Amino acid sequence: MTRGALIFAFNNEQTDYVAMANWSARNILRHLGIPTAVVTNTSTHVVPGPYCMVVDALPENGGTRYFEDYAETVTWYNASRTDAYALSPWDETLVLDADYVVASSQLNLLFEADQDFLCHRWAYDITGLNNFSGLNYFSRTNMPMLWATVMMFRKSKSTETIFDMMNMVKHNWLHYRRLYGISQSNYRNDHALSIALNVASGNTLSYKGIPWNLASLTPGHQLTQIDLDSYRVDFVNPAGRKQYITIDNQDFHAMGKQQLGAIVANHS
Amino acid sequence: MTTTDQIITHARARFEHAAARRLAQEKYQARMLFAAQGGMWRAGPELQTMLLTCPDLEAVILDLYDTPVKINTRELLAQSQQRWQEQMNAWLVEYEQLNQNR
Numbered sequence: 001m002t003r004g005a006l007i008f009a010f011n012n013e014q015t016d017y018v019a020m021a022n023w024s025a026r027n028i029l030r031h032l033g034i035p036t037a038v039v040t041n042t043s044t045h046v047v048p049g050p051y052c053m054v055v056d057a058l059p060e061n062g063g064t065r066y067f068e069d070y071a072e073t074v075t076w077y078n079a080s081r082t083d084a085y086a087l088s089p090w091d092e093t094l095v096l097d098a099d100y101v102v103a104s105s106q107l108n109l110l111f112e113a114d115q116d117f118l119c120h121r122w123a124y125d126i127t128g129l130n131n132f133s134g135l136n137y138f139s140r141t142n143m144p145m146l147w148a149t150v151m152m153f154r155k156s157k158s159t160e161t162i163f164d165m166m167n168m169v170k171h172n173w174l175h176y177r178r179l180y181g182i183s184q185s186n187y188r189n190d191h192a193l194s195i196a197l198n199v200a201s202g203n204t205l206s207y208k209g210i211p212w213n214l215a216s217l218t219p220g221h222q223l224t225q226i227d228l229d230s231y232r233v234d235f236v237n238p239a240g241r242k243q244y245i246t247i248d249n250q251d252f253h254a255m256g257k258q259q260l261g262a263i264v265a266n267h268s
Numbered sequence: 269m270t271t272t273d274q275i276i277t278h279a280r281a282r283f284e285h286a287a288a289r290r291l292a293q294e295k296y297q298a299r300m301l302f303a304a305q306g307g308m309w310r311a312g313p314e315l316q317t318m319l320l321t322c323p324d325l326e327a328v329i330l331d332l333y334d335t336p337v338k339i340n341t342r343e344l345l346a347q348s349q350q351r352w353q354e355q356m357n358a359w360l361v362e363y364e365q366l367n368q369n370r
Contacts, residue, residue: 112303115333124294128287211308211332212298215291245287248362250295 003111004090005036008081009098010059015257016264018042020098023264025052027102028094037089039080055087081148081189082170085155085163095151099254103229106251110152110210116159119193120147121209123216126252127235127245130218138191140181144205146197147214148189149253158200165196215247219256225263288366296359302351305339307331311351319345 005028009021018040025036029051039055060080080087084095092111096102110118121144123132138145153159169176169192176195177185184191197207217223222234231247254260300311308331309315318329322341331337 106298109301109303109308113308113333114306114335126287126291128290208333211301211310213294215294243287245291247291250291 001092002090003092004034004088005032005094005096006055006084006088006090007036007038007096007098008084009038009040009042010080011042015261017098019264020257020260022052023267024096024098024100024102028096031102031105032094032108034094037087039084039087053089055089057083057087082163082166082192084151085153085160088155092154093152095148095153097149097253099257099260100149101231101252101254101260103231103247103251104249106212107150107152113152113208115152115208116154116156117162117197118152118208118210119197120150120214121145123147123149123214123253126215126217126247127221127233127243129235129237132216138180138182138184138194140183143180143194143198145190146194146207146209148193149214150210151193152210162193162196162200165199166192169195215250215252217252217254217256219258221256223254223256223259223263225266285366289363292359292362292366296355299355299358300352301332302347304347305337305344307335307337307339308333309344309348311348311355313352315348316345316352319348 005025007021007024009017011017018038021036021038021040025038028034028036035051035053037053037055039057041057041059057080081095084093088095094107094110122136123145125132136145137143153162166189170187173187176182176191180191180195182191198205201207217233220235224232224234226232226246229249231252232244233247234242234244237243297310302309302311307329310332319327319341322329325341326338327341328336328338
């Protein structure tokens with residue numbers, strides 16, 4: 001039984017996702033003790049080794065998106081995430097966003113769960129400034145959002161069905177967008193996953209989630225690394241006062257790519 | 269300082285504290301989770317109290333995923349108590365440090 005992480009890394013105009021994936025692979029090995037396969041089209045930039053291997057793939061354009069930290073619209077090569085099942089070389093796979101910071105061994109618990117597929121149901125803002133209720137649900141019908149940021153899956157028929165369904169949503173995005181009343185025109189993996197898991201559960205919305213919440217850091221805050229697994233977030237509270245919070249030995253999703261990119265560059 | 273100023277100062281200090289405390293709570297709630305005897309559990313008073321009500325060494329209880337699991341009650345109680353106390357101690361250290369820093 002093989003076990004490892006899988007990170008999709010397709011660079012765009014602004015972000016070196018491959019460098020992020022390399023950096024993350026080292027953190028993953030250090031905390032989780034598992035190797036990482038990086039899915040990319042720029043394999044020459046990946047440092048292969050006992051803990052990191054390359055899976056060649058072509059980037060799939062998921063549209064463009066405005067990134068607050070860059071203050072510009074960039075191309076989003078995120079659409080091949082639905083191929084994780086087919087591309088993963090592992091029997092047990094932990095799919096992570098390149099900008100997900102592994103700073104603890106918490107994720108190892110997912111491999112001990114007697115479940116074939118797990119992802120986060122709830123995300124929250126680390127600073128407490130943003131209420132994520134608008135992000136934890138989507139569409140006119142208030143569908144529960146399931147986050148594709150972290151997914152653990154075991155190869156099985158039921159998991160294959162989930163990824164087949166995600167691919168069907170992706171390839172027929174306009175149809176599913178209208179069916180679920182999604183105002184956002186861009187394809188999003190989170191939406192495809194949410195729809196797929198709902199259908200796979202017989203439209204009962206009864207699926208198993210990761211039993212803790214996804215810590216998220218929205219763009220626009222200052223993120224700095226203060227120690228190996230310790231980070232500081234500087235932000236301005238609603239009263240206009242500068243404030244900071246430290247994240248010690250806790251995993252989080254750094255949605256602001258620019259500052260994480262700077263941290264990664266410091267380690268290169 | 270007027271009463272209004274004092275209230276504003278107090279409210280600001282509480283706001284600063286709240287985010288850090290919430291983050292610590294999320295972290296330690298996650299660390300209370302553990303897998304044992306074929307199930308997934310959250311260490312804490314709820315699980316431990318329930319296990320203490322089981323008169324026999326073996327029982328079937330629901331885990332976090334609502335799966336019925338046959339368990340050894342004493343072993344699971346000991347594992348839960350150990351996990352809970354370790355993480356509560358770590359949480360206390362972080363909480364006290366947070367109070368000092370602010």
